[in-house]
Amino acid sequence: SAVISQKPSRDICQRGTSLTIQCQVDSQVTMMFWYRQQPGQSLTLIATANQGSEATYESGFVIDKFPISRPNLTFSTLTVSNMSPEDSSIYLCSVGKGGSTEAFFGQGTRLTVV
Amino acid sequence: AQSVAQPEDQVNVAEGNPLTVKCTYSVSGNPYLFWYVQYPNRGLQFLLKYITGDNLVKGSYGFEAEFNKSQTSFHLKKPSALVSDSALYFCAVRDQTGANNLFFGTGTRLTVIP
Numbered sequence: 001s002a003v004i005s006q007k008p009s010r011d012i013c014q015r016g017t018s019l020t021i022q023c024q025v026d027s028q029v030t031m032m033f034w035y036r037q038q039p040g041q042s043l044t045l046i047a048t049a050n051q052g053s054e055a056t057y058e059s060g061f062v063i064d065k066f067p068i069s070r071p072n073l074t075f076s077t078l079t080v081s082n083m084s085p086e087d088s089s090i091y092l093c094s095v096g097k098g099g100s101t102e103a104f105f106g107q108g109t110r111l112t113v114v
Numbered sequence: 115a116q117s118v119a120q121p122e123d124q125v126n127v128a129e130g131n132p133l134t135v136k137c138t139y140s141v142s143g144n145p146y147l148f149w150y151v152q153y154p155n156r157g158l159q160f161l162l163k164y165i166t167g168d169n170l171v172k173g174s175y176g177f178e179a180e181f182n183k184s185q186t187s188f189h190l191k192k193p194s195a196l197v198s199d200s201a202l203y204f205c206a207v208r209d210q211t212g213a214n215n216l217f218f219g220t221g222t223r224l225t226v227i228p
Contacts (some may be wrong), residue, residue, distance in 0.1 A: 003121075019160060031213055042204065043218045084170075092218075101146050101165055103216055107157040 002027055002095050006106035013113050019094055020079045021109045023093030028073035031096035033103070034066070038089045048089075049076040081112045116141045118207050120219035127195045128227050135190040135222045137205030147188040148206040148216065149179055159187065164188060174200070195226045 003026040032049040047055040050099040055068035150158040189228025206216040
């Protein structure tokens with residue numbers, strides 16, 4: 001398994017500002033992902049964070065809005081830029097480890113944009 | 115393309131009774147199937163998975179799930195429900211091409227009534 005720490009756990013932000021969410025894993029992992037869970041809805045994959053290269057974004061998500069960094073095999077950040085109330089969601093970091101088929105999740109960051 | 119359907123938004127069951135949370139899937143080739151649970155203000159916790167082999171898989175907290183290839187289903191079950199089982203349950207699928215990203219169902223809220 002993997003222990004994943006996300007910071008912050010929650011935040012209330014003003015529209016037009018940006019928030020950076022951090023994801024720290026207790027061991028090196030090959031795959032890191034960022035998901036969004038809008039209120040009352042399921043999880044949607046935003047992007048795959050690639051170590052040493054640009055993130056791979058899913059349809060409907062763009063780098064200008066959700067820039068991602070992954071400087072090493074244990075850490076990634078997701079920034080939610082120029083926020084609007086529609087960005088109010090839970091953002092979850094997820095990791096996959098070589099040899100393990102399941103994904104592990106952080107506790108999530110609950111973002112409210114006012 | 116992968117997809118997952120959880121036909122019930124809400125399932126209510128009396129404590130001590132058996133519970134079933136339904137899931138059907140669509141994927142090219144053989145699927146990897148997962149169940150996750152989300153408690154309030156928490157991230158997703160892995161419950162169990164089907165990769166290959168025995169169609170009945172056992173997981174955490176007494177849960178089990180049965181893979182049915184002909185019906186493309188992977189229903190979650192527990193013989194005797196506990197009040198503490200009340201939570202949001204997600205079924206997820208990925209194909210075997212190597213990418214670890216998951217496709218999630220819309221979730222089923224399970225309420226166990228004392």
